[in-house]
Amino acid sequence: MKPLHFPGRWAGGIALCLTTLLVAGCETRVAITGKVLNAGQPLPKAELRWVSESDSSLFVGGATDASGNIIVDAGGKSAIPVGNYKVTVVWWRLANGKPLPDGEEGTAIKGKPGAAKQFSATLDVEITKGTTQVDLDVTGKGTVVGDIKPASVLP
Numbered sequence: 001m002k003p004l005h006f007p008g009r010w011a012g013g014i015a016l017c018l019t020t021l022l023v024a025g026c027e028t029r030v031a032i033t034g035k036v037l038n039a040g041q042p043l044p045k046a047e048l049r050w051v052s053e054s055d056s057s058l059f060v061g062g063a064t065d066a067s068g069n070i071i072v073d074a075g076g077k078s079a080i081p082v083g084n085y086k087v088t089v090v091w092w093r094l095a096n097g098k099p100l101p102d103g104e105e106g107t108a109i110k111g112k113p114g115a116a117k118q119f120s121a122t123l124d125v126e127i128t129k130g131t132t133q134v135d136l137d138v139t140g141k142g143t144v145v146g147d148i149k150p151a152s153v154l155p
Contacts, residue, residue, distance in 0.1 A: 045063070
């Protein structure tokens with residue numbers, strides 16, 4: 001049996017392809033824990049959008065649970081690639097400042113004028129190989145995204 005022999009130009013191309021596959025498959029990710037806080041209190045039921053500052057096509061989704069704990073979903077993985085991110089935190093609150101109820105009731109309230117408001121805050125976050133805890137504080141950084149208008153007023 002003869003050994004495989006690749007001409008010089010093929011050997012370089014194959015080496016480049018293998019290197020690219022190895023580097024792409026070895027992306028460093030870190031599992032994080034943490035909370036989102038507002039005025040020192042956990043912020044439950046918030047949405048998180050992590051956008052890489054170096055590659056805007058790198059998007060990591062997430063949310064907070066009922067206790068304000070961060071839950072990450074990075075393409076089906078629970079760890080975040082190392083890098084710098086703009087993290088947008090979005091949350092809804094009733095007119096009295098309390099969180100929306102769960103399920104269909106909360107969804108229905110979002111459509112009632114004056115019943116609830118949506119807030120948003122964007123924070124800069126660096127994830128390094130050593131990062132394990134990320135607490136996001138949106139105190140004083142939330143802005144109202146928009147007021148809900150009755151359907152009869154919409155253009």
